Amino acid sequence: MRESIKKIMSSQLVIPLFSLFLLVVFNLVRDPGFFSISIATNNQGYRVLSGNLISIFNGASAIAIISIGMTPITSCCRGQDISVAAVAAIAGSVFVSVLRSNEITVPVIIFAFVCSCLVSVLFSLFNGVLVAVFRIQPMIATLILFSAGRSIAYWINGGATPTVSSPLLASIGGFIPGIPIPTPIIIMVLFLVLISIVLRLTTLGLYTQVVGINEGTAHLNGIDPVRVKLVSFVISGICVATAGCITVCRIGLINHETLLLDAEMDVILAVAIGGTSLGGGKFSLFGSVIGAYIIQALTVTLYAMKVPSAAVKAYKAAVIILIVMLSSPVVKEFFINLYRKSFKKQAEKKKITISAS
Amino acid sequence: MKKDRDLLTGKTEKKRREPISNTTLLMTITVCTFFGMYLLSMMIWKGGFLNPQQFLDLFNNNAYLLIIACGLTMVMISGGIDISGGGITALVTMVCVVYLEDHGGTVLGSILISLGIGLAFGLMHGILVSCFEIQPFIVTLAGMFLARGMITIVSIAPRTATQESFLRLKQARITLPGIGYYGKTGNFIPAQIEPGVIIAISIVVIVAVILKWTRFGRNLYAIGGNSHSALTLGINVKRTKFFAYLAAGLLSGISGYVYLLHTGAGDAANAAQAEMQAIASNIIGGTLLTGGVGNVIGTLFGMLSLKTITNIVIASGLTKPYYQSITTGLMLCFFILLQSLILAVREKGRVRLLPEWMRPGKTGKTGKTESH
Numbered sequence: 242m243r244e245s246i247k248k249i250m251s252s253q254l255v256i257p258l259f260s261l262f263l264l265v266v267f268n269l270v271r272d273p274g275f276f277s278i279s280i281a282t283n284n285q286g287y288r289v290l291s292g293n294l295i296s297i298f299n300g301a302s303a304i305a306i307i308s309i310g311m312t313p314i315t316s317c318c319r320g321q322d323i324s325v326a327a328v329a330a331i332a333g334s335v336f337v338s339v340l341r342s343n344e345i346t347v348p349v350i351i352f353a354f355v356c357s358c359l360v361s362v363l364f365s366l367f368n369g370v371l372v373a374v375f376r377i378q379p380m381i382a383t384l385i386l387f388s389a390g391r392s393i394a395y396w397i398n399g400g401a402t403p404t405v406s407s408p409l410l411a412s413i414g415g416f417i418p419g420i421p422i423p424t425p426i427i428i429m430v431l432f433l434v435l436i437s438i439v440l441r442l443t444t445l446g447l448y449t450q451v452v453g454i455n456e457g458t459a460h461l462n463g464i465d466p467v468r469v470k471l472v473s474f475v476i477s478g479i480c481v482a483t484a485g486c487i488t489v490c491r492i493g494l495i496n497h498e499t500l501l502l503d504a505e506m507d508v509i510l511a512v513a514i515g516g517t518s519l520g521g522g523k524f525s526l527f528g529s530v531i532g533a534y535i536i537q538a539l540t541v542t543l544y545a546m547k548v549p550s551a552a553v554k555a556y557k558a559a560v561i562i563l564i565v566m567l568s569s570p571v572v573k574e575f576f577i578n579l580y581r582k583s584f585k586k587q588a589e590k591k592k593i594t595i596s597a598s
Numbered sequence: 599m600k601k602d603r604d605l606l607t608g609k610t611e612k613k614r615r616e617p618i619s620n621t622t623l624l625m626t627i628t629v630c631t632f633f634g635m636y637l638l639s640m641m642i643w644k645g646g647f648l649n650p651q652q653f654l655d656l657f658n659n660n661a662y663l664l665i666i667a668c669g670l671t672m673v674m675i676s677g678g679i680d681i682s683g684g685g686i687t688a689l690v691t692m693v694c695v696v697y698l699e700d701h702g703g704t705v706l707g708s709i710l711i712s713l714g715i716g717l718a719f720g721l722m723h724g725i726l727v728s729c730f731e732i733q734p735f736i737v738t739l740a741g742m743f744l745a746r747g748m749i750t751i752v753s754i755a756p757r758t759a760t761q762e763s764f765l766r767l768k769q770a771r772i773t774l775p776g777i778g779y780y781g782k783t784g785n786f787i788p789a790q791i792e793p794g795v796i797i798a799i800s801i802v803v804i805v806a807v808i809l810k811w812t813r814f815g816r817n818l819y820a821i822g823g824n825s826h827s828a829l830t831l832g833i834n835v836k837r838t839k840f841f842a843y844l845a846a847g848l849l850s851g852i853s854g855y856v857y858l859l860h861t862g863a864g865d866a867a868n869a870a871q872a873e874m875q876a877i878a879s880n881i882i883g884g885t886l887l888t889g890g891v892g893n894v895i896g897t898l899f900g901m902l903s904l905k906t907i908t909n910i911v912i913a914s915g916l917t918k919p920y921y922q923s924i925t926t927g928l929m930l931c932f933f934i935l936l937q938s939l940i941l942a943v944r945e946k947g948r949v950r951l952l953p954e955w956m957r958p959g960k961t962g963k964t965g966k967t968e969s970h
Contacts, residue, residue, distance in 0.1 A: 389927025555747025
């Protein structure tokens with residue numbers, strides 16, 4: 242019994258699940274109907290699911306997809322990529338410019354997506370080479386694209402904010418006719434399953450953690466740290482391109498200045514809340530996705546409480562500080578000690594009663 | 599002539615392998631690059647670059663950035679990071695303006711408020727980082743969100759300060775004797791600096807002195823180099839880290855007041871991306887994010903180089919805004935690669951026996967913290 246409690250307590254998913262649970266309880270107490278899902282009819286006449294729960298899952302999907310890519314980078318490079326939002330803007334711009342030069346059909350959309358993936362992987366590899374080969378701290382290496390990325394997107398767009406509109410794109414950003422679940426959620430789940438299968442079934446997941454825990458040992462055991470790091474950046478590049486394209490499809494235009502604005506900060510927070518140490522090592526993809534949902538649930542809750550949109554950041558920060566404090570090693574140790582002390586006292590009491598009898 | 603000799607001796611020292619610390623070497627490169635760049639642009643574009651006022655405007659416009667970067671230097675030397683500087687700066691401007699306008703505040707009161715806000719944020723960051731051992735990136739990110747969110751709680755619309763005594767302070771200019779330029783009509787216009795520049799320069803000097811000659815400053819280098827060996831040497835790691843973040847917060851508060859003196863307005867968009875520019879100034883100035891290496895004089899020249907490149911881009915006719923950030927990115931890329939190459943070459947020269955991945959400075963240190 243104690244062993245299993247210890248095992249559960251030491252799991253990375255305890256804190257994120259616990260905080261998500263608290264958020265859910267808080268919302269249910271405030272408004273019992275908060276999570277009710279209803280079936281509504283959208284503009285195109287299809288029956289779709291709607292409600293706060295769906296909007297949380299839908300709104301968080303872009304951040305969740307990027308955080309799936311960010312998690313292996315955090316794990317093996319011991320740092321974060323802060324250029325993801327800027328690279329997503331570049332990928333979105335490429336996507337739109339390919340779409341605008343052709344008639345929009347399914348093969349063209351796939352072609353445009355592949356193009357944006359290629360471009361995004363190229364930029365990601367630029368970061369990856371700086372980090373893996375030149376051994377520069379990830380945050381500093383990606384600062385280059387962070388400051389230049391949106392300007393490159395501006396240059397691709399020619400300074401305008403071009404729009405694309407087509408029922409096909411609307412079905413990617415919204416609902417596929419006949420399926421009541423928003424498409425971004427389906428894409429997110431597909432990504433999560435695909436990448437966790439790749440990381441679980443191949444040795445890549447293990448190698449990533451080994452490189453993150455101790456690079457020297459990894460090298461001695463015949464793992465090439467450079468290659469592992471580069472692969473993690475390639476995965477991140479694909480994730481970032483997908484997130485960028487989904488966002489473009491959802492809003493129907495590319496605005497290089499505001500596309501996924503401040504998403505890099507949200508993504509890093511999602512990874513941290515999800516139980517992956519920002520100092521590298523063990524990682525949990527599922528935790529990162531839950532982290533993204535926590536952030537989005539928090540935002541939706543604050544909006545539902547009629548907090549002005551600009552002030553949401555402050556409340557978000559306060560809650561995040563609380564969550565991070567709860568998951569800090571010092572507080573964990575304190576609770577474990579408290580638990581032990583109370584347990585010991587009970588044991589002593591039992592002893593006393595036994596000896597007395 | 600003297601400069602040449604210095605350079606020559608520098609070269610011979612390098613050949614003899616007499617120890618120049620990484621800090622000095624990286625700083626020298628930055629200082630030389632800045633002067634080279636400025637002299638070159640003086641020769642090529644002349645015009646504005648020959649005007650001393652344009653050089654002083656680099657300080658006038660960016661005094662606040664310099665102050666944030668100084669605080670960040672201390673934190674980065676100790677091996678941490680503080681990205682809340684821009685947010686705190688903007689919050690201070692807004693709170694001070696609202697206080698001066700709506701609550702009939704005095705100048706002294708607003709200065710105290712700015713210091714208080716800075717200290718409060720520094721205290722929060724310090725406690726969370728040193729006592730709770732949370733990653734500094736997350737803590738200061740939350741601090742940034744908190745500050746930026748609180749601005750809009752204080753006031754959503756941008757405000758301008760109109761109080762008289764504050765305006766008098768804001769319009770105060772210090773005329774530098776003997777330096778100036780000739781206007782279009784041929785009259786002599788003396789060069790001017792704002793009071794904020796004096797504050798910024800004195801902070802640079804104070805921080806330089808603290809880093810060089812006080813126990814606290816040397817402890818910062820020790821912690822950044824290797825916090826475990828610093829602990830075994832009897833340095834109070836937690837307390838030193840706490841004071842580093844406290845100082846960074848206080849300097850961000852001062853920076854907010856300097857920003858207010860420069861623009862006189864409170865706005866949620868004030869000092870946007872200042873934290874990233876401050877990090878860039880530090881990197882160009884030779885402060886490493888890994889800690890233990892850096893100098894505040896380097897930060898000063900890093901900031902100047904960063905802003906001069908923008909001026910050069912504008913002078914060369916590329917006025918579209920995206921050219922500026924692309925060149926900033928290229929410049930960062932250049933400096934980062936240069937530093938990594940120089941450090942790699944120097945380390946290879948010293949420990950040739952060890953292969954690349956076994957170097958103690960890079961893999962060993964972080965590996966230890968992981969196993970901890």
